[in-house]
Amino acid sequence: MIGRLNHVAVAVESVEKASAVYRDALGAKVSAAESLPEHGVTVVFVELPNTKIELLEPYGENSPIAGFVAKNAAGGIHHVCYEVDDIISARDQLKATGARVLGxxxxxxxxxGKPVLFLHPKDFCGTLIELEQA
Amino acid sequence: MIGRLNHVAVAVESVEKASAVYRDALGAKVSAAESLPEHGVTVVFVELPNTKIELLEPYGENSPIAGFVAKNAAGGIHHVCYEVDDIISARDQLKATGARVLGxxxxxxxxxGKPVLFLHPKDFCGTLIELEQA
Known part of the structure; x- marks a missing residue:
């Protein structure tokens, strides 16, 4: 069912500082920061040859990553995102195994701009998994 | 400097149970478990079209992931591994920026079977990074 690893998301206090780490120390190509108020994050994309790292900073008062960043001041890996061909079919197959879909x-x-779902970390090896329709 | 994302490593109490999650619930192709006593882990590879997830279980009394698994009973993302063309050159460039290389x-x-180094999570957005010579 799962296809490509679309991205690994790293949540940080400051995407400006995190961009500098990836650009200047690790020598990677990083995008300009983009705020997505409707998602409560400011994002920078680190482009690797085969996938992306997404650096996420909390945006606004109800950011979904605010609690994570408060607990992990240095930052940390927040989730991984796998692509699926059909997100409804994937969801229904997962629910049939007893796995919990969030929300x-x-x-x-x-x-x-594509349909996504998040899966409960306790059902997936302690890993928050985002599924994105490819 | 960094190239492909070689793998995301997920540390778990049992690769047998974790394999079942990735194979049966997420429908991914997983390898047989392989114990690597010299690395203190038993590993299962989850093959995705563009990269791998490595499921790691502590092996032996001095496993480098034993502490992590003791603290994260459900499992968790342990590190990410980026490929570099020349690990000595990469190390020296990183050290010149003030970043800490472990060990x-x-x-x-x-x-x-390739040369690897680990970088200090506090210098890299709270993420334990493995560099592997490509």
Missing amino acids: DGEPRIGAH | DGEPRIGAH
Whole structure:
């Protein structure tokens, strides 16, 4: 069911500082920062040859990553995102195995403009998994 | 400097259970478990179209991931591995920026038979980074 690793998301206090780490120390190509108020994050994309790292900074008062960043001042890996061909079919297959889908279980439009869902970390090896329709 | 994302490593109490999650719930192709006593882990590879997830279980009494798994009973993302063309050159460039390389700073032969180094999470957005010579 799962396809490509679309991205690894790293949540940080400051995407400006994190960009400098990836650009200047690690020598990677990083995008300009982009704020996505409707998702509560400011994002920078680190472009690797085969996938992306997404650096996320909390934006606004109800950012979904605010709690994580408060607990992890140095930053940390927040989630991984796998692509699926059909997100409804993927969701239904997962639910049939007893796995928990977060929220009301209905896909939302994610930061890339495509339907996404998040899966409960306790059912997936302690890893928060985002599924994105490819 | 950094190239492909070689893998994301997920540390778990049991690769047998974690394999079942990735194979049966997420529908991914997983390898047979392989114990690497010299690295203190038993590993299962989850093959994605563009990269790998490595499921790691502590092996033996001095496993480098034993502490992590003791603290994260459900499992968790342990590190990410980026490929570099020349690990000595990469190390020296990183050290020149003030970044900390773990251990004695000399590359070891990693689980794939190639030279590897680990970088201090506090210098890299709270993320433990492995560099592997491509």
